Amino acid sequence: MGGDSGPRVTLPAILSFARQNQDIQLVIVGDESQLATSLPDSQSQLENIRLLHAPDVVEMSDKPATALRNKQQSSMWKAVELVANGEADACVSAGNTGALMAIGKFLLKTFPGIDRPAICKTVPTAKGHSYMLDLGANVECSSDQLVQFAIMGSELSCALDGSERPTVSLLNIGAEAIKGNEEVRLAATMLSENPHVNYLGFIEGDGIYRGDADVVVCDGFVGNVALKVSEGVAQLLASTLQASFKDSQYGRILGWFARPLLRNWHNKFEPGRYNGASFLGLQGAVIKSHGGTTAEGFISALQVAKEQVDKSIPQRINERLARFFD
Amino acid sequence: MGGDSGPRVTLPAILSFARQNQDIQLVIVGDESQLATSLPDSQSQLENIRLLHAPDVVEMSDKPATALRNKQQSSMWKAVELVANGEADACVSAGNTGALMAIGKFLLKTFPGIDRPAICKTVPTAKGHSYMLDLGANVECSSDQLVQFAIMGSELSCALDGSERPTVSLLNIGAEAIKGNEEVRLAATMLSENPHVNYLGFIEGDGIYRGDADVVVCDGFVGNVALKVSEGVAQLLASTLQASFKDSQYGRILGWFARPLLRNWHNKFEPGRYNGASFLGLQGAVIKSHGGTTAEGFISALQVAKEQVDKSIPQRINERLARFFD
Structure with missing residues (x-):
């Protein structure tokens, strides 16, 4: 409904x-x-x-x-x-x-060791895709929570992409260890000492889309802003490109010929294609579709749910957490 | 150097x-x-x-x-x-x-009433452009600081665009008053009671690029991530579009004909075009150019400096603050 x-x-x-x-x-x-x-x-x-x-x-x-x-x-x-x-x-x-x-x-309920679930989504990158969490469930996050997100995101990447040691980065405003707020810095120390996570270091906003890390971890405020800013930029660029093909007779003709190519490009980043965020850390698969999605987008969300079940994501996350907290 | x-x-x-x-x-x-x-x-x-x-x-x-x-x-x-x-x-x-x-x-030194300067930049939007601050000078901001940013951003918009009552929004993860962290919510209350600022309410990440507000206020961590994420998305979209015009003989020919149009489009959002961030709140004009900029981008930063001097930005901000704190 x-x-x-x-x-x-x-x-x-x-x-x-x-x-x-x-x-x-x-x-x-x-x-x-x-x-x-x-x-x-x-x-x-x-x-x-x-x-x-x-x-x-x-x-x-x-x-x-x-x-x-x-x-x-x-x-x-x-x-x-x-x-x-x-x-x-x-x-x-x-x-x-x-x-x-x-x-x-x-x-x-959440799995033992998880304070609150995190919203996780696939984002397209220059190298393919990455996973980003949290995207809005936790406005403020402790360093412990950021570490929990890193572990869950790692396991998700292992399960869905078969990567053995997916790389994990913390989203920050600089690559240097002195940057960022206390939680991020403390989480960085914890992760770099953690053998269960292949921690790469800090990542900046533009690194996400270069695909510099398989898993990008941040608090829910920053993640939500990043996600929506991305949508906003993509919309602005797409609509401006469309407009520039309509600006002149020349452009309109070109645009007609370029239509399949442009549609292909547009579809590649269409938010609906990546619709379906999962609440990682819950003892069961719960998938959130974007409220403003299309029918096609909602199908993507259903496919995310199928994938979570096929690959036993919640169970695998639980097992990974159990090993970690052992 | x-x-x-x-x-x-x-x-x-x-x-x-x-x-x-x-x-x-x-x-x-x-x-x-x-x-x-x-x-x-x-x-x-x-x-x-x-x-x-x-x-x-x-x-x-x-x-x-x-x-x-x-x-x-x-x-x-x-x-x-x-x-x-x-x-x-x-x-x-x-x-x-x-x-x-x-x-x-x-x-x-900063002007009386300003705790720390804020980094402010022009961002392109569907309606023209807006001003966004802070973009990284202040990792964590109190609600007082967010209010100071709102006042300074307002005055900048007045001075540069001649708008009488530029609209100001706080960047948040939802439009509802219950969303976000405490500082943002408190700043919202303070701004909505402040006759010196034309406060619109919260804005989400995608609203920035729709041009929903003339001035977008946030803390430096969120602002820096938003800025760099925007650059990352724009780079990814531009390079993917370029690649799709090189994918086939048909695409290459089309791409040749579309080159002026695509270059135009690309230039419109080229980061260099908007290069030059100002440290608002300092008792003098200091402009920061992107470290990785081109010569063209550095000229933009010099132009921002010229504009700041021509329009007496620091002095105007000081006067506005004096009225506010009166």
């Missing part, structure tokens, strides 16, 4: 994903009557989807604490509950991030 | 700027013998440039405290000193940012 457009976007995505992944059972949690009427007859025949009624909805404006107290009958709560009860392997939502985090933490 | 390439980049820029601005007297501070040999004979005839010898140099790796203690004979120190003594109206350096800040603060 969540996201800027609700089932109008999520439902077509779910149906398309269900058709392409007949081995996956999908439970659509939400207002049954609304979902039933939105569901095309032909599609409701799909054997691998079923509806689960939830009379209530977490609003985008709900505070996490409010959602936790009053929204046990919401689609979000019930979807996370399916994971907590073992009835589902993963939950995907385009709804309120703070509420999803709070409900996830309450129903699923 | 500063920057990644030293006089090899700065000198041609200074000469070109001197030729174009015959009414401006330029003092080139640095190692006289090195500068004299680098200076083409024809150019040393320019009447509006002179050399000032400085036997020492602040290295990029020098800590601010070291520069302050041991580098009184450096080109950076002597250049700032010219401003402090009233012998120059502005100082431009491509050198060590932290040292420039420390020496600037020591020799020029």
Whole structure:
């Protein structure tokens, strides 16, 4: 039910994903009557989807604490509950991030050694892609938390990309050891002494997109700003490029010929392509889709969920943490 | 002497700027013998440039405290000193940012009411441009400092763009009042009660490039990351676009025809175009050029200095602060 457009976007995505992944059972949690009427007859025949009624909805404006107290009958709560009860392997939502985090933490709990989950996403780089966390779950982070993020991000990179010793960097405002705030500096010391993490040192903002590290660790405030600034720059550059191809007759003709090439380029960095952030550290897979995503973007988020389950990400993170805290 | 390439980049820029601005007297501070040999004979005839010898140099790796203690004979120190003594109206350096800040603060002092200067830069937006501060001078900022930045940024926008009541936003990770850390939330309360600032509310990372506010205020850690992330994304997008025009014979031919258009687009966001950050809050104009800039970029930094002097930025900021603290 969540996201800027609700089932109008999520439902077509779910149906398309269900058709392409007949081995996956999908439970659509939400207002049954609304979902039933939105569901095309032909599609409701799909054997691998079923509806689960939830009379209530977490609003985008709900505070996490409010959602936790009053929204046990919401689609979000019930979807996370399916994971907590073992009835589902993963939950995907385009709804309120703070509420999803709070409900996830309450129903699923974090693994031992993890204070709070971190939001982690794949970002495109010149070398392929990297993982970045935290992207907004933790406004202020202790050095201990930054170290936890580094361990979880490492394991994610191992699991998804098969890299044996993925490189980890801390996002900072300079490469020198004297730069940055106390938490970052202390985390750097802890990580450089930690045999479980292949710590490279500090990374600056531009290093992320050069692909200088496989895993980039930062607090949620900085990470969220970095992510949204990136989206903003990409949008500005794409729209300005488009405009410059429309500026003149010459440009318009060129633009027509260049269209496949430009579309290809644009798609490569289209935010929807990388949609689907995971809450690492929860004892279960919870995936957050961007609220303003398209159906294609929501399919990406569903694929992230599938990947998390296929590669047993939560379990692997737990095992890695257990080794670390041993 | 500063920057990644030293006089090899700065000198041609200074000469070109001197030729174009015959009414401006330029003092080139640095190692006289090195500068004299680098200076083409024809150019040393320019009447509006002179050399000032400085036997020492602040290295990029020098800590601010070291520069302050041991580098009184450096080109950076002597250049700032010219401003402090009233012998120059502005100082431009491509050198060590932290040292420039420390020496600037020591020799020029900040205006009453300003704890520490803020680094401020023009950023391109969908609507034209905005001003963003702090970009790295203050890793952690109190709410008082954020308010000081808002006032200084406002005055800068008034002075440079002639806007009467420029809009000011605080960079945050959500538009809601409950988001963000304590300093940002407290600063928001202070700004919304402040008649001297046209405070709009919070802005998210993507809002900067949409041009949602004329002035964007944040702490130096977040601002520096945002700036460098922006550069990284722009580089990645530009290089990928270039690559996709080289991927095929078809692309190469198209690319040839599209070259002027693409160059135009690229130039619009070329970091050099916006090179030149000012230390707002100092009792004098000090401009920091990107260390890795080109000669063209260094000319931009010189132009920023000219603008600061022409529009009496430091004096205007002082007057605005005096009204505010009255």
